[in-house]
Amino acid sequence: MSHVFLLGSSVALFLLGALTSFALARNPRLCGWIAVVFVTVAAVPLCGVVGETFRTGGQPEVILLHLSSLGASWAIAVDPLSAFFLVIAVVVGVLSTVFSVDYMIRLEKDSVAKFYPVLLVFFSSIVGVLVTSDFLFFLVFWELMTLTSFLLVTFERESSTSQRAGRKYFIVTHAATLCMVAGALIVWQISGSFHFAAMRDALGTLLDTQPVSGHLVIFLFVLGFATKAGVLPMGDWLPDAHPVAPSGMSALLSGVLVKLGIYGLLRVFCSFVPVSASLQAWGVVVALAGVGSLFIGTLAALMQTDSKRLMAFHTIGQIGYVCLGLGVGLYCLADNPALAALGLMGALFHVANHACFKACLFLGAGSVLYRTGERDMNKLGGLGTSMPLTAASSTIASMSIAGVPPFNGFASKWLILATCLLVGMSAPLFLALAIVGLFISLVTLASFLKVLGAVFLGQADENSDVREVPWTMALPQVVLAALCILLGVFPQVFLWFAHAALAGVSQVGLPPIDLLLGGSWGLTLAVSGIQVGFWAPSAIVVALFLSGSLAYGIQRAAGARVRHVPVWTGGEEHAAGTVRYPASSFYLPFKEAFRGIYPTVRLRVPAFPASLRKALDLDRWLYMPLARTVEQAARGLGRTHLGIPQVYLLWIVVGAMVVMGILLLTV
Amino acid sequence: MSNGALSVLGLCAVNVLLALLLAPLYEGILRKLRAVIHSRQGPPLTQSYLDLLKLLGKEDLRTSPGALYAFAPALTLASVLVLATLVPMGTAPPLGFAGDIIVIVYVAAVSAVLAILTAFASQSPYAFVGGSREMMLLLAVEPVVVVTLIVGAVNAGTLATGDIVTWHTANGPTISMVVASVALFLALQAQAGKLPFDIPEADQEIMGGPLVELSGARLALLRWALWAKQLVFAFLLVEIFVPWPSTGTYYIDLTLALAKVLLVLILVAVVDAVNPRLRVEQAMRYYARVAFVSLSALAFAVIGM
Numbered sequence: 001m002s003h004v005f006l007l008g009s010s011v012a013l014f015l016l017g018a019l020t021s022f023a024l025a026r027n028p029r030l031c032g033w034i035a036v037v038f039v040t041v042a043a044v045p046l047c048g049v050v051g052e053t054f055r056t057g058g059q060p061e062v063i064l065l066h067l068s069s070l071g072a073s074w075a076i077a078v079d080p081l082s083a084f085f086l087v088i089a090v091v092v093g094v095l096s097t098v099f100s101v102d103y104m105i106r107l108e109k110d111s112v113a114k115f116y117p118v119l120l121v122f123f124s125s126i127v128g129v130l131v132t133s134d135f136l137f138f139l140v141f142w143e144l145m146t147l148t149s150f151l152l153v154t155f156e157r158e159s160s161t162s163q164r165a166g167r168k169y170f171i172v173t174h175a176a177t178l179c180m181v182a183g184a185l186i187v188w189q190i191s192g193s194f195h196f197a198a199m200r201d202a203l204g205t206l207l208d209t210q211p212v213s214g215h216l217v218i219f220l221f222v223l224g225f226a227t228k229a230g231v232l233p234m235g236d237w238l239p240d241a242h243p244v245a246p247s248g249m250s251a252l253l254s255g256v257l258v259k260l261g262i263y264g265l266l267r268v269f270c271s272f273v274p275v276s277a278s279l280q281a282w283g284v285v286v287a288l289a290g291v292g293s294l295f296i297g298t299l300a301a302l303m304q305t306d307s308k309r310l311m312a313f314h315t316i317g318q319i320g321y322v323c324l325g326l327g328v329g330l331y332c333l334a335d336n337p338a339l340a341a342l343g344l345m346g347a348l349f350h351v352a353n354h355a356c357f358k359a360c361l362f363l364g365a366g367s368v369l370y371r372t373g374e375r376d377m378n379k380l381g382g383l384g385t386s387m388p389l390t391a392a393s394s395t396i397a398s399m400s401i402a403g404v405p406p407f408n409g410f411a412s413k414w415l416i417l418a419t420c421l422l423v424g425m426s427a428p429l430f431l432a433l434a435i436v437g438l439f440i441s442l443v444t445l446a447s448f449l450k451v452l453g454a455v456f457l458g459q460a461d462e463n464s465d466v467r468e469v470p471w472t473m474a475l476p477q478v479v480l481a482a483l484c485i486l487l488g489v490f491p492q493v494f495l496w497f498a499h500a501a502l503a504g505v506s507q508v509g510l511p512p513i514d515l516l517l518g519g520s521w522g523l524t525l526a527v528s529g530i531q532v533g534f535w536a537p538s539a540i541v542v543a544l545f546l547s548g549s550l551a552y553g554i555q556r557a558a559g560a561r562v563r564h565v566p567v568w569t570g571g572e573e574h575a576a577g578t579v580r581y582p583a584s585s586f587y588l589p590f591k592e593a594f595r596g597i598y599p600t601v602r603l604r605v606p607a608f609p610a611s612l613r614k615a616l617d618l619d620r621w622l623y624m625p626l627a628r629t630v631e632q633a634a635r636g637l638g639r640t641h642l643g644i645p646q647v648y649l650l651w652i653v654v655g656a657m658v659v660m661g662i663l664l665l666t667v
Numbered sequence: 668m669s670n671g672a673l674s675v676l677g678l679c680a681v682n683v684l685l686a687l688l689l690a691p692l693y694e695g696i697l698r699k700l701r702a703v704i705h706s707r708q709g710p711p712l713t714q715s716y717l718d719l720l721k722l723l724g725k726e727d728l729r730t731s732p733g734a735l736y737a738f739a740p741a742l743t744l745a746s747v748l749v750l751a752t753l754v755p756m757g758t759a760p761p762l763g764f765a766g767d768i769i770v771i772v773y774v775a776a777v778s779a780v781l782a783i784l785t786a787f788a789s790q791s792p793y794a795f796v797g798g799s800r801e802m803m804l805l806l807a808v809e810p811v812v813v814v815t816l817i818v819g820a821v822n823a824g825t826l827a828t829g830d831i832v833t834w835h836t837a838n839g840p841t842i843s844m845v846v847a848s849v850a851l852f853l854a855l856q857a858q859a860g861k862l863p864f865d866i867p868e869a870d871q872e873i874m875g876g877p878l879v880e881l882s883g884a885r886l887a888l889l890r891w892a893l894w895a896k897q898l899v900f901a902f903l904l905v906e907i908f909v910p911w912p913s914t915g916t917y918y919i920d921l922t923l924a925l926a927k928v929l930l931v932l933i934l935v936a937v938v939d940a941v942n943p944r945l946r947v948e949q950a951m952r953y954y955a956r957v958a959f960v961s962l963s964a965l966a967f968a969v970i971g972m
Contacts, residue, residue: 382790384733395735404780405773414769418826421769425821428969438772438813439806445780446802453787453795457735522765525826533826536765540774543752543762547683548745555741555884558724567730567790567880581795589948590803 003052003059004076006045007131013042014124018117025113032101035116039097039123043090046127050090053083054497058504061133071193072136080504081270082130084348084497085263088355089126091483092255095476099363100248102470103370107246110157115246122148122252129260135184136194139177146173149257153245162244165237172237176227183220186213196271204274211278218282221268229261230319232293239300242312243375247366250308254315255359259351262322266344269326270505275334284429287327291433294320298440300598302447303591305583306375307365307455310447311358313598314401317444318354322347324437325416328423328430333508338527339423341502341510342517346415348498353408353487357400360480364394367469367477368455377451377583382460382576386467389474391456393481398452400484402445406537406544408487411523413441415495418525418533446587454583459567462576489537491523678761679752686751690894691715693929697936704940715894722887730880736788740885743781744892750774751899755906757921759829767826768816771903772809775858778896779805782889786877797876800947801867804857807954811854814961818847819907821968828907836910843967848908850961852931855904857950859897859932861939866947897935901928 017038021031053059058079065074078086097119104112125148128141150173154166188194191202207214227234238258242250265286273279297316304310329343365375367390374380384391400407403414417434424431460466468474487494499513517523522536569579614620695712702709729736752762753771760766766774779801786798820826822843823834835844857864867876881889905927914920945953 384735384788385731399780402780403773404777405770410773414773417769418767421817421820421826425824431817431821431965431969435810435814435817438769439810442776442806442809445776446806449780449783449787449798449802452784453798457733457784457787457790458795459790524764530825531827532767532824532830533769534764534767535770536762539762539765540749540770543679543749543765544742544745547748548742550683551741551744551748551888552738554723554744555888558884560724560727560883562727562729564732565728565730569792579792581792581799586799587803587806589951590806592948593951 002062003049003078004062004064006049007076007078007127010042010045010049011124011127013038013045014120014127017042018120018124021116021120022113025111025116028105028108028112029101031112031116032097032104035120036094036097036101038120039094042123043094046086046090049078050083050086053078053080054500057500067136070136071188071191071195071198073134073195074132074137075134075195076131077133078131080497080501081263081266084352084501085130085259086127087497088259088352089123089130089256092252092355092359093123093126095479096248096251096255096359096363099251099366099473099476100246102472103247103366106370107156110155114151115155118148118151119249122152126256126260130263133196134194135196135199139181139184142180143177145257145260146170146177149249149253152249153241153253155246155249156244159244165240165244169237169241172227172234176224176234179220179227180224183217183224186217186220196267200272200274203272207274207276207278215278218268218273218278221272222265222282222286225261225264225268226289226323227261228258229265229323230258230293230316231261231289231323232296232316232320235293235297235316235319238316239309239312242315242362243306243308247308247362247369250312250366251359251362254312254362255355258315258319259355262319262326262347262351265323265326266348266505269330270344270502271507275507277334280331280334283327283330283333285327286330287324287430287433290320290323290325290327291436292320293317294324294440295436296597298443298447299594302443302450302587302594303598305377307368307377307380307451308362308375310377310451311361311365314444314447315354315358317440318350318358318401320440321413321416321437322350322354324420324433325350325412328416328420328433331427331430332423333506336423337508338511338516339419340508341499341506342415342525343419343423344502344506345495345498345516346412346419348501349415349491349495350409350412352494352498353400353412353484356480356483356487357397357407357409360393360397360477360484361401363473363477363480364390364397367473370469370473371466377454380455380583381458381580382456382464383466384456385460386464387456387469389468389478393474393477394456395452396481396484398448400488402448403441404445405535406485406488406541408484408491411488411491411535411537413437414533414535415523418535422525422527422532446590450583450586453581453586459576459580489541491535491537492517495523675761678758682751682754682756682761683748685756686748686895686899687891689925690891690898691719693898693932694894696929697932697939700933700936701940704937719887719891722882722890723884725883727883727885728880731788731790733788735784737885739781739785739788740881740888740892743778743785744888744895746774746778746781747892747895747899750778751895751902753828754899754903755828755832756902757924758917759832763827763829766828768820768828768831769826771828772813772816775812775896775900776805776809778892782877782892785881785885785889789877789880791880793873793875793879794877796873797867797869797879800869801877803947804864804866804950807951808854808857810958811850811954811961812858814958814965815847815851815854816907818843818961818964818968821965832906832910835907836913841967842972843964844908846964846967847961848904850957850964851904851908852934853957853960854954855897855900855931856935856938857954858900859935860893861897861935863938863942863945864950865944866950869944897932898928901931901935905931 021034024031061077063073063075125141125144132138150170156162187199187202191198230238294317301310301313325343325347329340332340400409403410420430420434525533695715699709753766783798786794819831823831
């Protein structure tokens with residue numbers, strides 16, 4: 001079966017699912033299950049396309065529609081890079097939809113008719129974005145994706161914060177899209193076509209003949225995609241939009257939507273910009289932007305007490321790591337393809353890892369919200385015993401995001417930071433960036449220890465009736481947590497796919513993966529034949545297991561008795577949950593040192609001119625006076641109705657006399 | 668099984684056993700030394716072993732039914748033992764093929780994380796205060812450790828711990844390595860949890876912080892982990908930054924390293940004995956300055972000195 005047929009059938013299934021779920025929106029649970037079934041079935045042909053793409057190294061391009069007057073054609077091409085992101089979208093998409101079935105029932109104020117159908121259209125637009133190789137149609141799908149995600153973010157219509165955040169998201173991302181349109185138009189003037197290949201050639205000539213406008217085009221594209229990816233300062237929409245969206249959607253925002261910004265950046269830099277000194281400069285720019293947002297984003301996250309807002313800030317931080325890897329890769333692409341490949345692979349691997357652990361964390365925060373109705377971590381505590389599955393998955397995901405070995409976040413951070421250090425030996429700037437990266441990963445750890453300590457550990461409230469979430473909500477979290485462990489312990493498998501994805505798009509031939517990451521035990525970085533970096537998760541896991549057994553053996557050696565006792569609080573008796581260390585108290589002196597790192601800029605909106613407001617106010621000068629006149633007339637008429645039968649009879653007699661008089665006079 | 672694999676396993680066992688069995692002895696020596704400085708008689712050298720043995724048999728009082736609270740102390744010790752296999756002791760690290768300096772930094776952080784999670788899982792507000800302080804101290808100290816190890820990496824041109832040691836043995840002391848070794852030594856004080864940086868435990872204020880709700884075997888394991896950690900970090904310091912004299916014979920090198928570790932730990936103990944406890948923000952300010960020292964070492968390394 002051709003890949004176009006498979007893609008078409010999956011998109012058709014998404015749209016059919018959208019219609020069906022819209023028709024059945026009366027019953028939220030049924031509607032949710034319909035969406036799950038359609039998403040899962042539609043994922044099957046997508047997986048087929050992905051498998052075929054990795055097997056053959058890319059599918060031929062097929063043109064579905066040709067607009068010759070514009071020089072645009074709807075071309076469908078699936079290369080390994082698209083396939084890589086399709087896998088992420090499929091996994092996070094299916095799991096988030098399953099999670100939403102029960103979650104959305106809680107939000108009873110708003111009908112699911114504006115959730116599932118929009119969600120399914122959103123999925124189909126993501127597929128469209130990933131497989132289109134013509135910029136005009138790419139932008140069409142991109143815009144569809146932005147609009148649908150806007151509708152999903154602003155799902156809770158009665159919450160003003162959600163509407164405000166949605167408005168911000170709408171304005172910021174559309175400004176970004178506008179940048180991309182402008183950039184595309186500049187290139188189109190030369191190429192006369194929106195096709196990726198034609199745009200690449202045009203950009204190459206533009207960079208040679210008019211470097212200023214060439215770099216302007218790249219800047220506009222970077223601005224556009226980096227905004228979506230959440231790189232600061234343009235990523236400011238992210239901490240507002242994530243917390244207010246329904247939790248399944250927050251997971252999708254962080255797990256998939258933000259990643260598409262990275263996909264765009266990779267496309268621009270790997271296949272648009274020719275490999276040259278200017279690419280090296282852009283590499284430095286991307287790396288600096290990445291480090292800026294990982295530093296500011298993560299430190300800002302440390303200050304948060306709203307669980308979902310905290311995680312949104314961490315998304316900014318983790319995207320910073322991705323950009324650091326991307327930047328260091330681009331920096332080396334011309335001179336040292338081996339290191340470049342390592343940096344880019346690290347970035348791609350971190351994209352996938354971030355999708356796993358951040359989706360898991362958002363679903364965990366959503367589960368806590370579902371059971372307690374609370375996002376404020378100061379008011380939570382001790383949920384670990386009542387929600388064991390959620391607590392365990394969130395703990396694993398927290399360890400992953402903090403880069404604790406042997407979970408997946410460590411493997412990708414290790415690859416990115418090791419590459420930075422190796423590049424830094426000849427370009428010291430990257431040493432500094434790597435040190436910031438290492439420090440910030442510790443801040444991430446601090447931040448997630450706070451989450452675990454404040455939400456899941458500590459003392460529970462007395463008589464709290466919090467239970468574990470239903471299995472439909474627990475299962476996606478458990479699956480994602482398992483993925484975090486699998487990707488962490490067997491990174492080689494996944495890095496093979498990342499390498500294939502990059503080899504498909506890179507203009508420079510990348511060294512084969514065996515030369516880059518050889519070693520039978522795990523990952524061994526080799527630069528020009530010398531092994532310089534090592535990470536073998538399997539060996540470490542075995543060592544940890546053996547020494548853990550030894551330590552536990554020592555613990556139980558004497559077979560001492562275990563007795564459960566209440567917490568000692570200085571001899572005074574307190575009700576459970578009243579003596580608690582709130583989230584805002586963690587790390588106070590440290591937070592004090594970095595206060596104001598994320599300033600909130602309040603833009604003063606210019607006042608609407610009063611005269612214009614008066615002129616536009618139809619109520620004031622048309623409707624209200626009219627209504628008043630009618631009312632007065634009616635009241636005047638009303639006075640004639642006195643309610644006395646004799647008076648009415650009198651009116652009738654008088655009326656009859658008048659009519660007869662008129663008749664007599666006219667005849 | 669091949670010879671190579673056997674020697675790796677053997678060396679792993681040696682490193683683990685060294686960290687496990689010698690850590691209480693070194694701590695005993697330090698306690699004796701502190702007592703002497705304080706003009707006290709002090710406990711016998713074997714006192715730490717006796718403490719551990721006694722604690723292992725004591726009743727285990729638990730304030731929380733959670734699995735994390737039950738297993739995390741054992742995992743803390745386990746992570747320190749894994750760290751021991753990644754650190755050179757007399758020869759190249761046995762699991763050097765499995766982890767470079769970045770892995771060392773992160774595995775070291777894991778042991779701290781597990782200790783903090785144990786504290787949080789115990790539900791005691793004192794433990795929360797202690798855990799929060801421990802994390803802040805880690806945030807202050809870890810950059811110093813990171814930068815000093817990177818100084819070695821930049822000098823040797825590799826991230827592999829064993830190769831850095833080989834390079835330093837062959838190429839003699841350089842300005843950058845000397846400055847970095849001073850910075851790492853200053854960081855050791857906090858890594859070992861000694862005064863003036865025993866802020867997380869702070870017995871007089873928060874009654875042992877993370878340890879307040881631990882008893883019996885699990886308290887023994889956490890204590891043991893802390894002692895083993897100070898030994899392993901001392902090994903890291905002397906092997907990477909003071910690798911001479913190196914004979915190439917494993918037993919002699921190991922003995923020399925043990926002697927150097929003792930010297931370093933004695934210095935740590937002297938500092939511990941004559942200093943009062945700092946507040947956590949003072950400690951962070953102090954380590955921020957030390958971090959600048961280590962950055963100057965890095966600057967020297969970058970220009971090749």
